[in-house]
Amino acid sequence: MDTPVRSKDADGREILDSVVIRFAGDSGDGMQLAGMQFTQTTAVAGNDLATFPDFPAEIRAPAGTTFGVSGFQIHFASHDVLTPGDEPDVLVAMNPAALKVNLRDVPSGGLIILNTGAFTPQNLKKAGYEKNPLEDGTLDPYRKLEIDVSKLVVAAVEPFGLGTKEALRAKNVWTLGLLYWLFGRDRTPTIEWLKKKFAKRPDIAEANIAALNAGHVYGETAELPTGVAAYKIPKADLPRGHYRNITGNEALAWGLATAGRLAELPVFYGSYPITPASSVLHSLAGLKHYGVTTFQAEDEIAAICSAIGASYAGIIGATATSGPGMALKGEAMGLAIMTELPLVIFDVQRAGPSTGMPTKTEQSDLFQAVWGRNGDAPLVVLAPATPGECFYMAIEAVRLAIKYMTPVIVLSDGYIANGAEPWAIPSFADLPKIPVAFRTDPAGFHPYVRDPETLARNWAKPGTPGLEHRIGGIEKNFASGHISYDPENHQKMTKTRADKVLGVAKDLPLQKVEIGNERGKMVVVGWGSTYGSIHQAVRRARKDGLDVSHVHVRHLWPLPSNLADLLGGFERVLVPELNNGQLVRLLRAEYLIPADPMDKISGMPFRVAELEQEIRVKLAAPLVRNNRLS
Amino acid sequence: MDTPNKPLTQKDFVSDQEVRWCPGCGDYAILAAIQHTLPKLGVTREKTVFVSGIGCSSRFPYYMSTYGFHTIHGRAPAIATGVKLANPELDVWMVTGDGDGLSIGGNHFLHVLRRNVDLQILMFNNRIYGLTKGQYSPTSLVGLKTPSTPLGSLDMPINPCLLALGANGRFVARGIDTSTSTLGDLFVAAHGHRGSSFIEILQNCPVFNDGAWDNVTMRDIASENQLWVEHGKPLLFGKDKRKGLRLAPGGSHVEVVTLGEGGVTEADVAVHDQTNRTLAFLLAQLALPDFPMAFGVLYCDPVPSYDSAVTAQNATAVEKSGAGDIDRLLRGGHTWRVE
Numbered sequence: 001m002d003t004p005v006r007s008k009d010a011d012g013r014e015i016l017d018s019v020v021i022r023f024a025g026d027s028g029d030g031m032q033l034a035g036m037q038f039t040q041t042t043a044v045a046g047n048d049l050a051t052f053p054d055f056p057a058e059i060r061a062p063a064g065t066t067f068g069v070s071g072f073q074i075h076f077a078s079h080d081v082l083t084p085g086d087e088p089d090v091l092v093a094m095n096p097a098a099l100k101v102n103l104r105d106v107p108s109g110g111l112i113i114l115n116t117g118a119f120t121p122q123n124l125k126k127a128g129y130e131k132n133p134l135e136d137g138t139l140d141p142y143r144k145l146e147i148d149v150s151k152l153v154v155a156a157v158e159p160f161g162l163g164t165k166e167a168l169r170a171k172n173v174w175t176l177g178l179l180y181w182l183f184g185r186d187r188t189p190t191i192e193w194l195k196k197k198f199a200k201r202p203d204i205a206e207a208n209i210a211a212l213n214a215g216h217v218y219g220e221t222a223e224l225p226t227g228v229a230a231y232k233i234p235k236a237d238l239p240r241g242h243y244r245n246i247t248g249n250e251a252l253a254w255g256l257a258t259a260g261r262l263a264e265l266p267v268f269y270g271s272y273p274i275t276p277a278s279s280v281l282h283s284l285a286g287l288k289h290y291g292v293t294t295f296q297a298e299d300e301i302a303a304i305c306s307a308i309g310a311s312y313a314g315i316i317g318a319t320a321t322s323g324p325g326m327a328l329k330g331e332a333m334g335l336a337i338m339t340e341l342p343l344v345i346f347d348v349q350r351a352g353p354s355t356g357m358p359t360k361t362e363q364s365d366l367f368q369a370v371w372g373r374n375g376d377a378p379l380v381v382l383a384p385a386t387p388g389e390c391f392y393m394a395i396e397a398v399r400l401a402i403k404y405m406t407p408v409i410v411l412s413d414g415y416i417a418n419g420a421e422p423w424a425i426p427s428f429a430d431l432p433k434i435p436v437a438f439r440t441d442p443a444g445f446h447p448y449v450r451d452p453e454t455l456a457r458n459w460a461k462p463g464t465p466g467l468e469h470r471i472g473g474i475e476k477n478f479a480s481g482h483i484s485y486d487p488e489n490h491q492k493m494t495k496t497r498a499d500k501v502l503g504v505a506k507d508l509p510l511q512k513v514e515i516g517n518e519r520g521k522m523v524v525v526g527w528g529s530t531y532g533s534i535h536q537a538v539r540r541a542r543k544d545g546l547d548v549s550h551v552h553v554r555h556l557w558p559l560p561s562n563l564a565d566l567l568g569g570f571e572r573v574l575v576p577e578l579n580n581g582q583l584v585r586l587l588r589a590e591y592l593i594p595a596d597p598m599d600k601i602s603g604m605p606f607r608v609a610e611l612e613q614e615i616r617v618k619l620a621a622p623l624v625r626n627n628r629l630s
Numbered sequence: 631m632d633t634p635n636k637p638l639t640q641k642d643f644v645s646d647q648e649v650r651w652c653p654g655c656g657d658y659a660i661l662a663a664i665q666h667t668l669p670k671l672g673v674t675r676e677k678t679v680f681v682s683g684i685g686c687s688s689r690f691p692y693y694m695s696t697y698g699f700h701t702i703h704g705r706a707p708a709i710a711t712g713v714k715l716a717n718p719e720l721d722v723w724m725v726t727g728d729g730d731g732l733s734i735g736g737n738h739f740l741h742v743l744r745r746n747v748d749l750q751i752l753m754f755n756n757r758i759y760g761l762t763k764g765q766y767s768p769t770s771l772v773g774l775k776t777p778s779t780p781l782g783s784l785d786m787p788i789n790p791c792l793l794a795l796g797a798n799g800r801f802v803a804r805g806i807d808t809s810t811s812t813l814g815d816l817f818v819a820a821h822g823h824r825g826s827s828f829i830e831i832l833q834n835c836p837v838f839n840d841g842a843w844d845n846v847t848m849r850d851i852a853s854e855n856q857l858w859v860e861h862g863k864p865l866l867f868g869k870d871k872r873k874g875l876r877l878a879p880g881g882s883h884v885e886v887v888t889l890g891e892g893g894v895t896e897a898d899v900a901v902h903d904q905t906n907r908t909l910a911f912l913l914a915q916l917a918l919p920d921f922p923m924a925f926g927v928l929y930c931d932p933v934p935s936y937d938s939a940v941t942a943q944n945a946t947a948v949e950k951s952g953a954g955d956i957d958r959l960l961r962g963g964h965t966w967r968v969e
Binding site: 040043044046189235238239240241242243244245254257258261266268270287288289290291293295297298299301302303305306307308309310311312313314315317331332334335339425426427428461462463464465466467468469470471472473474482483 | 645647674675676677679681691692694695696697698699700701702705707708709710711712713714715716717719720737738740741940943944947948950951952953954955956957959960961963964965966967968969
């Protein structure tokens with residue numbers, strides 16, 4: 001546990017600052033469910049937390065195989081939590097495959113909770129074990145809790161008359177009960193949740209509750225092996241407020257619905273299912289009474305086009321997708337740029353080109369977002385750093401899209417989309433309204449008449465008498481909006497579209513330093529979901545007296561107006577990214593600064609330790625510039 | 631629809647843009663027919679929207695003094711769907727060609743029809759790609775020699791009306807560019823139908839595929855080769871309406887009969903029922919030389935439109951749950967206070 005055991009409290013529980021638990025089992029074992037329930041009760045108990053669900057792309061890979069292993073990691077603490085944790089202090093392994101896949105991440109001395117009932121010769125073989133790791137010394141470096149959960153759960157639910165197969169489904173809930181006891185959690189929220197979830201099958205609800213209680217009782221009564229105790233993690237000292245857990249995708253959906261209310265306009269959301277963006281559609285589909293129309297289109301292109309049609313008609317058009325879907329939407333984005341219509345696009349990035357690794361996270365759509373269209377096609381790109389920030393970024397995207405009559409991309413990723421964190425709930429009344437002014441006056445009207453400040457053209461919606469006009473993807477005259485092939489006009493329009501988007505920088509907050517000095521030896525520049533890991537790494541390095549600062553860029557295009565000056569104040573600029581060097585190239589290209597890349601392209605988030613290590617290595621190395629990226 | 635103060639005329643729908651189609655292009659006649667028909671429909675310019683894709687036909691919106699959106703290749707159905715869902719009060723017309731609508735936009739064509747979004751969809755079918763200079767299109771006949779098929783096209787052509795019926799289109803009609811008055815009637819019928827109304831318009835491209843429809847449209851053979859259908863009327867054609875279509879025993883196909891020959895009377899001739907889907911399929915696939923080509927409203931059997939269903943579902947959600955409250959949304963589920 002990342003800080004040493006301090007003391008024991010009155011009821012004999014050892015007090016810990018921080019714990020990382022990883023639930024691992026077969027895709028069908030309900031690990032995500034167990035993880036989410038543990039998260040809810042942990043939040044209610046007052047700890048700060050961060051989670052990281054990690055599951056395979058296969059819906060149900062063959063049971064017992066290593067590629068079917070599903071994991072859920074939660075980091076909770078009595079202090080602020082920025083990442084889901086580098087390595088699990090506690091590994092729950094429901095079968096041999098789960099043990100095999102996850103054991104390498106557990107530090108020596110870590111606690112492993114094993115369902116011995118699943119360690120059958122057949123399962124061992126499926127997981128690729130030649131010998132039983134429970135017997136061959138593999139687990140000697142760890143503390144172990146070996147329990148035949150399968151047998152105990154069948155016994156616990158026996159009175160409910162379920163078949164063995166159905167009874168075994170409650171393994172996850174039994175294990176949850178045990179963990180609730182180990183970490184002093186209240187079972188009530190989960191019991192209430194089970195009653196609600198199985199309202200139509202009270203027998204199943206009761207059986208699960210019995211399993212939960214049985215796991216808990218096992219913890220209370222069983223003689224736990226040496227080195228395993230009951231623990232207590234005091235409440236975190238969070239700012240006062242009303243909290244909930246929120247995932248990034250939920251936050252995007254709610255932010256969009258909220259933006260509609262702030263602008264007093266209906267929202268139209270056209271989308272096509274794609275991992276990991278689909279749950280935004282699921283959330284919004286339940287919000288029809290909030291003035292949200294959802295449309296599951298026949299493909300990605302139809303999804304964005306329907307949203308453009310809605311924006312043209314005078315409401316908020318939005319769409320969401322992930323990498324390959326973004327590629328398909330490119331041409332339509334060009335249309336929205338050319339017709340200068342507001343449009344909001346969420347890109348929940350995933351790993352790799354083409355289909356890549358759909359359930360794994362990456363930040364490799366930055367170039368696609370900033371540059372990835374034909375012609376000079378500028379738009380606004382934003383990147384939230386945490387799940388909670390997704391809410392505000394969705395609102396900001398709508399505000400900028402309307403104010404500047406431009407498409408806005410919000411670059412989220414799989415890690416933020418599915419990860420959860422406690423979130424201080426804002427009050428609607430405290431959120432600033434989004435002003436909308438439709439053109440209604442026919443006097444002097446041309447569709448491309450611009451606001452001199454923002455360079456935004458006026459938004460004239462069909463249905464307005466006297467403003468009938470035609471727009472389209474063909475280059476248009478600067479003033480009248482009529483088709484124009486005039487060479488000078490095209491130059492002027494291209495520059496105007498670029499200037500309009502660059503002008504958004506005036507509307508953005510100045511770039512701040514998250515932690516550290518405003519000048520110095522090194523700055524670590526991050527964007528998006530790597531916020532927590534970078535912040536923690538810089539914090540640790542600074543504790544050791546290293547001169548390093550953290551800058552996190554949330555506005556990727558246009559870049560904040562003071563960013564060049566700010567970065568210029570540091571001897572070294574290190575840019576860690578979950579891609580092969582995209583922001584680093586953007587910064588080099590825009591500012592001609594010798595920034596160093598740090599890439600990780602494994603589909604996994606950065607560990608704090610690897611970032612901290614890189615900071616130390618880079619700071620210790622002599623300053624040599626060959627101006628080449630590795 | 632608002633009633634305009636002063637009755638509008640054809641001129642009111644002509645925009646200030648110079649029409650830039652090739653001399654003799656069939657599109658001129660279709661444009662004139664629309665501009666002539668719209669005033670009769672009692673519509674206003676401000677509530678009328680023309681959405682198009684890419685291609686010669688898709689320049690159409692520029693020439694209308696209504697709202698217009700010239701979009702991207704093949705995607706007009708999706709954009710028009712967004713427009714209609716955002717504001718169901720708008721009267722949305724979609725203009726596309728055989729290439730735009732059936733090739734690159736084939737997918738969207740299928741889905742807009744099966745959803746039944748309330749649009750008038752006009753497909754100008756000239757069996758060729760005009761704007762890209764004469765390559766064969768999805769409706770070109772096998773053997774057509776073009777720059778991309780110097781030895782003749784090998785692809786089987788699509789029959790747009792059959793495809794529209796197969797996609798569950800609820801209004802399917804066919805017209806001819808130069809037959810302006812009948813075209814006007816089709817526009818009126820399409821406009822009156824709530825849901826997707828599809829009209830295939832045979833259109834001549836004088837530059838790249840001149841005379842592609844001559845065997846159907848030439849005046850001297852028109853009566854023999856065109857069957858104009860009308861709901862409730864017998865399916866008669868030919869000089870003096872002496873020929874007719876008879877449903878063969880069992881009703882699986884139709885045959886051409888001549889009145890007065892072999893004891894055939896008008897009573898033997900099938901009567902057009904535009905709500906009969908099976909008959910519509912039979913009519914849509916009639917082809918020369920064995921049969922005349924069918925024109926008019928081949929099928930019209932309305933069901934509630936998609937946009938009305940979406941509006942109703944949204945309204946039901948408000949009725950059931952009340953107008954959503956953001957504070958309640960954000961505070962739903964597990965929450966806790968830190969004091």
